[in-house]
Amino acid sequence: MSNDDANFHALKSVTTATITTILLKKGLRNVWLRGTRPLRSDQPRLVGRAFTLRFVPAREDLATPESWSSPISTRGAIEAMPEGCIVVVDAMGVKDAGIFGDILCARMRKRDVAALVTDGVVRDLVGVLETGLPVWCDGAAAPPSVAGLTFVNWQEPIGCGGVAIFPDDVIVADADGAVVIPKALLDEVTALCIEQERLETWIMTQVNHGEALPGLYPPNAENKARYEASRRFA
Template sequence: MSLSPEARKTLAGITTATITTVLLKKGLRNVWMRGARPLRPGLPRLVGPAFTLRFVPAREDLATPESWSSPISTRTAIEAMPEGCIAVVDAMGITDAGIFGDILCARMMKRGVTALVTDGVVRDVEGVLGTNLPVWCDGYAAPPSVAGLTFVGWGEPIGWGG
């Protein structure tokens, strides 16, 4: 889904409090994302279509270094991300395995991804900050995602942060 420049400008000027109130009046009561905070203080409000990614609990038989080059991998998902999207990642609130580090965040920047938002954590925090990709997450952890999560797909409905 693309947004017109006018729609982006309008949405960028509306507070999240206003958006949640409007959605509440339309009967949507559970519409905010829990757990995410800006990795770097002072990040601006950003607008873009969501590009969803989903992790499930770790499966040792599936979450292996060899899986990183599988057709269903985070690397493949990043290559499918359209310019201007916001990567919205369901990491099930797991905070002891980082979903992306500096290399994958740098690739998202190169592809023109607007931001990364997750209920999980990132790795290589200094490197991620160095990419200048705006990131909202629940912190950072050194272990890779395969230590606690298995990536299963993108472009699907997700259950993010409750």
């Protein structure tokens, strides 16, 4: 198992809430992508490397249906997407122009893209859901992307939901939305998250046994010792 595989497997059992807490302790406050909600309420948590796409405001000479045939287009970008990536799209939070519809999502699914995450919206909602592509977005709208946006490039730094995303950063998305783990911090953050989840599982057990929260969450020295002892004798 590769290092990425091991980290991703571990992160699939870690909530985005835990990840934001760990990153906060490391000084990173702005890691939750605003406007990213799962289209399906039962969507499992997903983890993958970010493949970035960027839109800018629509300009009438560029944002045209003819632009869809350009080599620099969403169609071209899809053909460059590697298997297992999570596509992260900077749509500038625009809600009245759908960046992807059912046909584009179907092609992404065929290319084994793991998920689409955007601060914008999709179109052809029923068809998008039928493709089975996991999507985190800010809703749906009927107009096409060129009604409000101009596509400019892929695999460059973007801002999605007010968060800086670089190609190959790690995205974790679940019912609470999507968060980014900077690629250089992946190993350290994963290890810290695993330990935090273990600790919080133990704390929840104590809460279910009727213990009060002061001194327990976060744990004081006495409860830290109790937790460590429970791990030694588990």
